[in-house]
Amino acid sequence: EVRLNGVEKAYGDVKVLHDIKLDIQNREFVVFVGPSGCGKSTLLRSIAGLEDITQGQISIGGRDVTYLEPADRGVAMVFQSYALYPHMTVYDNIAFGLKMAKKPKAEIDRQVQNAARILQLEPLLQRKPKALSGGQRQRVAIGRAIVHEPEVFLFDEPLSNLDASLRVQMRVEIAKLHADLKATMIYVTHDQVEAMTLADKIVVLNKGRIEQVGSPLELYRHPRNRFVAGFIGSPQ
Ligand code: ATP
Ligand code: MG
Numbered sequence: 168e169v170r171l172n173g174v175e176k177a178y179g180d181v182k183v184l185h186d187i188k189l190d191i192q193n194r195e196f197v198v199f200v201g202p203s204g205c206g207k208s209t210l211l212r213s214i215a216g217l218e219d220i221t222q223g224q225i226s227i228g229g230r231d232v233t234y235l236e237p238a239d240r241g242v243a244m245v246f247q248s249y250a251l252y253p254h255m256t257v258y259d260n261i262a263f264g265l266k267m268a269k270k271p272k273a274e275i276d277r278q279v280q281n282a283a284r285i286l287q288l289e290p291l292l293q294r295k296p297k298a299l300s301g302g303q304r305q306r307v308a309i310g311r312a313i314v315h316e317p318e319v320f321l322f323d324e325p326l327s328n329l330d331a332s333l334r335v336q337m338r339v340e341i342a343k344l345h346a347d348l349k350a351t352m353i354y355v356t357h358d359q360v361e362a363m364t365l366a367d368k369i370v371v372l373n374k375g376r377i378e379q380v381g382s383p384l385e386l387y388r389h390p391r392n393r394f395v396a397g398f399i400g401s402p403q
Contacts, residue, residue, distance in 0.1 A: 201372035243312035
């Protein structure tokens with residue numbers, strides 16, 4: 168599981184995360200929501216190890232990872248901007264991290280083929296990113312995470328650059344991926360429908376603090392305050 172114990176993050180004198188305490192169970196799908204600037208990406212990046220936290224501990228699978236490098240944490244992150252290498256094929260984009268880690272070629276090939284099968288990218292492996300649709304590019308970005316077989320997937324608004332119909336399609340695919348891979352997923356979104364349909368548990372953040380945590384139904388039925396109600400769309 169992922170355990171955040173009193174996590175604080177400050178940039179200089181400015182605290183952007185305050186005393187975050189949260190337990191995420193294995194295989195849980197957890198969605199962070201909250202207004203722009205409330206700290207969602209910072210919290211995700213802190214779990215990934217892309218930010219150093221200024222107080223508290225982070226553990227993953229019972230291991231204290233607070234001071235570990237991103238590559239040693241058992242997590243993989245999927246970003247909003249797909250950050251694919253334009254000059255490389257889909258295959259090489261997916262394989263990139265494994266090549267950097269100097270994995271054997273046969274192992275790399277096995278992982279890339281497996282990711283391509285799961286994401287239905289097999290016919291596209293020799294294409295360059297510019298010859299792909301937005302949804303296909305997003306799938307390549309997810310493929311780059313899958314090949315590392317992480318315990319925990321971190322998604323930062325992965326669908327926000329897609330048009331509405333593709334967003335719906337990819338939302339269904341992410342739900343399927345969660346069911347298939349049986350991994351823990353932590354997912355940031357501005358989209359209420361994504362939050363309500365994907366989440367086992369929603370974490371509502373406000374100004375760097377946790378406002379409320381609960382299942383979609385719990386938050387819908389019993390929002391603690393107007394702020395939560397506004398985010399969940401419940402009639403309060
Ligand atoms: P959005 O929904 O717009 O993506 P967010 O909830 O992801 O917002 P963060 O990106 O986590 O918000 O930012 C939280 C706060 O930290 C913001 O006030 C932001 O300005 C500040 N912040 C983020 N990165 C830095 C940085 N490198 N230096 C200083 N302040 C930063
Ligand atoms: Mg953000």
